[in-house]
Amino acid sequence: MQLTATDLAFAYPGRPVLDGVSLRVSDGTRLGVVGENGSGKSTLLHLLAGDLQPARGGIRRKGSVALVEQELVTTPGQTVGDLVRGTLAGLRALAAEIEAEAAAFDHETGDLRRLSGLLARAEHLAAWDADRRVEVALTRLDAVRDPDRRLDTLSVGQRYRVRLACRLAERADLLLLDEPTNHLDDSAIEFLTGELIAWRGGVVVVTHDRELLDDVATAILDLDPSMDGKPVLYGQPGYLAYRFAKNQALHRWRQRYRAEQERARVLAERLDASYEGLSDEWRPAKGSQKHRRATRARIHVKAADRLVEKLEAEAVEVPVPPARLAFPDLPAMSPGWDAGDPLVELRSPRVVADPWALRQAQDGAGSGRRDGDGVRVDLPGTRVAIPPSGRLLVVGPNGAGKSTLLAALAGRVPLARGTRTVTAGARLGIVAQETALAAGAETRAPALDVVDIADAGDAGPRSGFDAYAAEALELLQRGELDPEHVVPVAALGLLSEEDLERPLAELSAGQRRRFELARALLHAPHVLLLDEPTNHLSVDLVDELTRALIATPAAVVVATHDRRMRADLADWPVLDLSA
Incomplete structure (x- = not known):
């Protein structure tokens, strides 16, 4: 297997994305691709797969290519079984070709080289073991195994796990993965890590998962501009080596600037x-x-x-170094509050799933434990109290109810049993795992109170500035915003003014995620509730955000599957929902 890309450039109408990208992938190469949101990571995968054509530069490929995108576009009526059969079709065609070739083979005049080549290819793909590999991958990734289940009834995360299982069983020469751990819990990530390390061909993985980079990557390509404006290939394996080298480069850049x-x-x-x-x-x-x-x-x-x-x-013209996260100085509590009282508290919460939540369930995004009566969270005798400047780390496998618990703390789902108490005047900032801004306005749940991507009527698509202003007005009308403590969106270092002036629907998934974080900080909350905050964010921002969450005076509740973030927050109190 061999893939070589030389001096690639690509631009969408009016917006250049990639410039000067060169890389080489061969058998045994596991290239991690990182970069800020909107830097072109997903675009690069589509270029390598041949789905897009570069504006400049060239790509040479030898061998088969399989791409696993963040979202799987389905056709009406398509089922899990259809996806599995499509995956196995090529392997079964190869087995049938070998069988036909062997049956018709003439030992005196037959082309032994061709038959040997077919057998070597079958050996490489382990074609006889494909059905078992699919079943194992579906099981280990906690994917839906019912062949009659329609894909359009599954969440984004469930569809992703089905497609990922099929691609792993397919054994392509080059495997291209886009944020593969976003929808996986620890056991599924462990299985994926083992598969990637043992992969016989080449792997290119776009990821924000620092632990996966440390475990898997033999080299890291950073698409963020460097001081000379070009992407940088860091040849040392592992995230820690990359982090050290990049920090040194950023230090020199800022000094020079x-x-x-x-x-x-x-x-x-x-x-x-x-x-x-x-x-x-x-x-x-x-x-x-x-x-x-x-x-x-x-x-x-x-x-x-x-x-x-x-x-x-x-003089030497030095570009402006990348902006740092300017996390606001959030308040721990308002004057006059009793520091001994919790800001928000749940007692013996029980939450039963509603139909919208079942449809939108995604790796815990509104999902929870799915027993026969549809219970998502059931914690009899449990008190979850968040005091001023308090900390809580919520952990557990997919479906354990992490997102549902955060939604209950936020007051966004009704309790079938138990009580929720909030101190008067306490401001809560919430970053849900998936929102209308991330998944598309058509999936909006009225109870989530998410800013629409487009205004009603003829106003047209909203920009980030427009949506941020609308959110501020709504919070002000509800009495949840102190005009003296509004956090300006442009001052956070999360999005450039140019990006904030664009329609939200045109932003990448990561940029929309940054906007959701900005919205949560708008009214200087006393409590931050963050559901999988590392999803879709760049590794640089995740490092900065983790440091900010540790230092902020505000109370923080984090539900995450990110192994490195859990290690960084290991001294926080933990609520484990896996029991």
């Missing part, structure tokens, strides 16, 4: 001083030494021009 900014400031001051010398303040009085006045003026102008030429020749 500050030096050039200082050089520009000095240039401006010296020019001001030089041309100021041409004013009447330094000139000899009129009527005295007239010839010297003109001569000195010309000399001074020439000296200033030479200075400009010298400083400009020495």
